[in-house]
Amino acid sequence: MLTSFRLLALGAALAIGAANSIAVLAADKEQVIKDREALMKRQGSDLGAVRGYIEDKTDLAKATAGATDLIETMQKIPDVFPPGTGGPNPDGKYAPKPEVWSDWKDFLAQRDIAAAKADALLVAVKSGDKANIQTAFADLGKNGCGACHGKFREEIKK
Amino acid sequence: MLAFSRGAGAADAVARGAYLAGAAGCDQCHSDSEHGGKPYAGAPPFPTPYGQIATPNLTPDRSTGIGGWSLADFTRAVRWGVAPDDSHYVPSFPYPFYNRLTDGDLADLKAFLDSLQPVSRRDLEGAGSTALVARARAALAVALMPLRGAWQPNPAKDPVWNRGAYLVASVGRCGDCHTPRNWLGVPDNERFLAGSPAGPEGKKVPNITQDAKTGIGNWSEEDIIGVLTDGHTPDFDFVAGPMAEIVKNTARLTEEDRRAIAVYLRSIPSKPFAAKQ
Numbered sequence: 507m508l509t510s511f512r513l514l515a516l517g518a519a520l521a522i523g524a525a526n527s528i529a530v531l532a533a534d535k536e537q538v539i540k541d542r543e544a545l546m547k548r549q550g551s552d553l554g555a556v557r558g559y560i561e562d563k564t565d566l567a568k569a570t571a572g573a574t575d576l577i578e579t580m581q582k583i584p585d586v587f588p589p590g591t592g593g594p595n596p597d598g599k600y601a602p603k604p605e606v607w608s609d610w611k612d613f614l615a616q617r618d619i620a621a622a623k624a625d626a627l628l629v630a631v632k633s634g635d636k637a638n639i640q641t642a643f644a645d646l647g648k649n650g651c652g653a654c655h656g657k658f659r660e661e662i663k664k
Numbered sequence: 665m666l667a668f669s670r671g672a673g674a675a676d677a678v679a680r681g682a683y684l685a686g687a688a689g690c691d692q693c694h695s696d697s698e699h700g701g702k703p704y705a706g707a708p709p710f711p712t713p714y715g716q717i718a719t720p721n722l723t724p725d726r727s728t729g730i731g732g733w734s735l736a737d738f739t740r741a742v743r744w745g746v747a748p749d750d751s752h753y754v755p756s757f758p759y760p761f762y763n764r765l766t767d768g769d770l771a772d773l774k775a776f777l778d779s780l781q782p783v784s785r786r787d788l789e790g791a792g793s794t795a796l797v798a799r800a801r802a803a804l805a806v807a808l809m810p811l812r813g814a815w816q817p818n819p820a821k822d823p824v825w826n827r828g829a830y831l832v833a834s835v836g837r838c839g840d841c842h843t844p845r846n847w848l849g850v851p852d853n854e855r856f857l858a859g860s861p862a863g864p865e866g867k868k869v870p871n872i873t874q875d876a877k878t879g880i881g882n883w884s885e886e887d888i889i890g891v892l893t894d895g896h897t898p899d900f901d902f903v904a905g906p907m908a909e910i911v912k913n914t915a916r917l918t919e920e921d922r923r924a925i926a927v928y929l930r931s932i933p934s935k936p937f938a939a940k941q
Contacts, residue, residue: 549900550899550900557896557900561886640893644895644915647895647902648908653904656905663939
C-alpha cells in the first residue's frame with residue numbers, strides 16, 4: 507500500500523520523466539531545424555562553387571567538388587524534414603509549408619527532380635564547358651530548387 | 665539606345681523587334697503554351713483581377729489577329745491601351761509601362777509581329793467576361809495615373825544608365841509588381857520599387873531599392889546581374905513564382921542590357937519596405 511508520501515514521490519518522478527521526454531523532443535526539433543538550414547546553406551555554397559567557375563573566380567576542381575557534394579545533399583533532404591518539425595528557420599525568414607508532410611509523396615517527387623538536375627549539373631561541370639554548365643545551373647535553379655521552394659516553402663510575413 | 669542603333673534594313677527591324685518581344689515576354693501571356701498553341705497567337709481566358717481575360721492573337725491574321733493594323737493603331741494600343749475600335753484594355757496588359765517605349769522600338773516590335781505566320785483563332789472571338797467593378801476601378805486608376813509617353817533619355821546621365829532606366833521603365837515593367845499601390849491601384853511613385861506586402865498572388869514583393877536593411881543595398885552589381893541571368897540570389901537561393909517567369913525574359917537580354925539594369929537599380933533612391941500601406 508502506497509503511503510501518501512510515496513504516492514507523491516511517484517507522481518513527481520512520473521512528471522519529471524514526462525517533462526524530460528517533452529524537453530528531449532523539443533531539443534530534437536530545434537536541432538532538426540538547425541540541421542535543415544545548415545543543409546540548405548551547404549547546397550548554396552556548392553552552387554556558389556559552380557557559379558564561381560562560370561564567372562572565372564574559382565577553378566574547375568572546386569566546381570567539381572561543389573557539384574559532387576550537391577548530389578549528396580539531395581539525398582539528405584528527407585532526413586531534415588521528419589514529421590512534427592514545421593516552424594520558422596533560425597533566420598526567421600522561411601518555414602516549410604504543411605504540404606511538405608500532407609503531400610509527402612509530391613515533396614519526395616520534387617526532391618527527385620532536383621536530384622536529377624544536380625546529376626546533370628555534375629555531368630556539365632565535368633565537361634568544363636561554361637555554356638553547358640550555365641544551362642544546367644539555370645535549369646536546376648528554376649526547376650529544381652525554385653520549383654520546390656515555390657510549392658513547399660513559405661516566406662514569413664513580418 | 666545602347667544595344668542597337670537605328671540602322672537601316674527591314675531584317676534589322678524584325679531582329680530588333682524580336683529582341684524586344686523576348687525582353688518583354690509577350691509570348692508568355694499571348695500564347696496558349698499549355699495546349700500547344702502557337703507563340704503570339706493568343707490564349708483563352710484566364711483569371712485576372714479584372715475578370716476572365718483572353719489575350720489577343722498578335723499574329724498578322726486579318727480577321728482574328730492584328731493583320732491590317734497600321735503602325736498608328738499598334739502604337740495607340742500598346743502605348744495608350746486603346747484598341748482600333750476605341751475600346752480600352754485593362755492593365756492586366758501592362759500598357760502603362762509599354763507606354764514608355766520609343767516610336768522606333770514600337771515600329772520594330774510591329775515589324776517583328778508582322779513577320780510571323782498568320783494564325784487563325786476563331787475560338788478567341790468574344791472570349792472573356794467583364795468584371796465591371798474591377799474594370800471601373802482600373803479605369804479610375806488609369807485616369808489618375810499620368811502616362812508620360814515615350815521615355816526621354818536624361819542628358820545628365822551616361823548611356824548605360826539611360827539604357828537601364830529605359831528597360832526598367834518599359835519592357836522590364838519592374839514597377840508593376842515592385843512599386844506598392846494605393847487602394848485605387850495607383851502606383852505610389854514616392855516608394856518607387858520599394859516592394860509591396862501584397863503583390864501578384866497576394867505574396868510579398870521584395871524591395872529592390874538601395875535600402876541596406878529591407879532592400880538590396882548590400883547587393884553588388886554582379887549580384888543583380890546574377891538574379892537577372894538565372895534567378896539566383898547572392899546566397900544562392902532562387903527566385904520562384906512570378907519573378908521566375910520574369911527571369912525567363914531577362915535571361916534573353918544581352919549581358920550589357922542586364923548590366924545596364926543593374927547600374928540603374930543601384931542608383932535609385934533608397935526607401936524602406938512598408939509592411940502596411
